[in-house]
Amino acid sequence: MSADYWNTMVLPMLEGAQMTVLLFLIAIVVSIPLGFGLTLAVKSSSKPVSWLAHTYIYVMRGTPLLLQLLIICFGLPMLPVVGEYLVLDRFAAACLGFILNYAAYFAEIFRGGLLAIDKGQYEASQVLGLSKWQTTTRIILPQMFRVVLPAVSNESITLIKDTALLYAVAVPELLHFAQTAVNRDFTIVPFFIAGIIYLIMTLLLTLLFKWMERRFKYE
Template identity: 80%
Template sequence: MNVDYILSITKPMLEGAQMTVLLFLIAILLSIPLGFLITLLAKSSNKALAWLAHTYVYVMRGTPLLLQLLFICFGLPLLPVVGDYLVMDRFVAACVGFVLNYAAYFAEIFRGGLLSIDKGQYEAAQVLGFSKWQTTNKIIMPQMFRVALPAVANESITLVKDTALLYAVAVPELLHFAQTAVNRDFTIVPFFIAGIIYLLMTLLLTLFFKWLEKRFKFE
């Protein structure tokens, strides 16, 4: 196995990794705020909204992400009447599936963060004359994110690895090119290279969250 061969198979896998990174960025940037919104809805005094939020989290966390991706990609277009309007590009459909799925997990993480905050914080803010918005924005949210950050970091690393599910809906990403090389050349070297690329991505993400923890003195 020479260096030229390794370089020849690494190049397309790095191109596939670009799709992996793009999906990760889209999913993380959209699912975190959506997850926080779902957390707020779950705590709403409106019982119907709270029930919908809890049901959403239960369904998305209780069914496999792969099943959700297959349903969005191949199931939605089969729905009567509206199916024709729900046909999406495979990558777009995958992004929708990842965002909806991970929003449910982040919602639970943020809910745990909120539950960790002592009720005295709310009472003290009320005594000091803070409005609900000021209390949430200036007192509760900073503490919630401080508690939730380690779990958010862990879930983000899981997201990087789950991007390999793009392979199941025929989106050419890192694993797709690795599998193609294995089938063509009858060698497992591409799998090792793919593993190294995934490890590098998770390492960079881990270092980023470690920096965040130190930057904001979460440790």
């Protein structure tokens, strides 16, 4: 295979990988704090707020991400009266779908992290005269973060791989260009290259979280 052919095949796939990385960054930056907010809502003393948060998490975790993407991209514009106002750019719609879905998963991860904190930590903070805000930010959150970091790492790696679902809603990402090359050239080589690119991205992400785990382990 000539260098020109490789450029024709690989360069578009690298451009698609940029779209993959962009979606990942947007989804992870927004869904993590949103997930933590949902965790707080679940623990709220207000029963309606807690119930709504529980219901949201159940629905988003209980239905396929692909179905949610299809509803946001193609279903919402079909709603009577308001549908015309819910037409979104495909990439924006995909970002919204990923954020809403992964926020529910991160909420459960954070809830598990909070449950892992011994109640004595709260009592000790009260004895020391710390306010609720100080207890949360200085005592509880740092410990929770250490506990949930491995689970957040796994979920983030899953997010990288799930970006391939963009292909189903016609957003030109890595897999889209790989499939285009396969159909054009009648070879499965582009699929292997796409797999290598995904492996590189997940490897870099894994190394980042391993470094974070080592750092927070000794703090």
